[in-house]
Amino acid sequence: MVTVGAGSAGAVVANRxxxxxxxxxxxxxxxxxxxxxxxxxxxxxSLIGTEIDWNYTVDSSSKYCLGARGKTCIYPRGKILGGSSAMNGMTYVRGNKRDYDEWAEMGNYGWSFEDVLPYFKKSEDNRNLTFPKDKRFHSTNGELTVFRYI
Known part of the structure; x- marks a missing residue:
């Protein structure tokens, strides 16, 4: 088995x-x-634009990144053990429920939010004081430790 990318997800997948x-x-x-x-x-x-950043950008637009050079947003992605978590302040983001549901509606069966939620929970070791109490959405038994710094 080959796992490409040693970010948060890739490391958990390889470990499993x-x-x-x-x-x-x-x-x-x-x-x-x-x-x-x-x-x-x-x-x-300070890591954005360095050798550990893939240095991606998004297409320029008249609707977003209007203050950026060339109206082009930078899209920092980590090229390092730890992946983008090493560059984004270790922010844990699952994504938007509507996006998953839209992907499922487009024919990507198994990708609705309700379909992927058990996998989020299986990987999550949430050590926040309040979130783990919500057993429907969070877990404390996974390999990926999540907690709030502030």
Whole structure:
């Protein structure tokens, strides 16, 4: 089994696959090891545009990024162990329920929010004081530790 990308999701997937002794697992990451800067969320903005950033941008528009150079938004994505979490202040974001439901409506069966929610919960080790009490949406048993710094 090959897992491409050693970000939050890729690391959890590779770890879960490695639990099966019938599998040999290779985790590939284009970037290198984390540094003291990538391990400190306060430094996350200083990592944008560096060698650990894929340096993606989005198309220019007359509707967004109007104050940006060329009206083009930067789209920081991490090329490093830890993936984009190493660059985005370790922000944990699942995505928007409506997006998942729209993907399912477009024919991507199994991708509705209700379909993917059990997998979010299975991976999540939520250590916030209030969220884990909501058992419908959160879990404390997964491999991906989530907690609030502030």
């Amino acid at each position: 696959l490695s639990e099966n002794s019938d599998f040999q697992v290779l985790l590939l990451e284009a970037g290198g090891d984390e540094t003291r800067f990538t391990d400190t969320p306060a430094f996350s903005l």
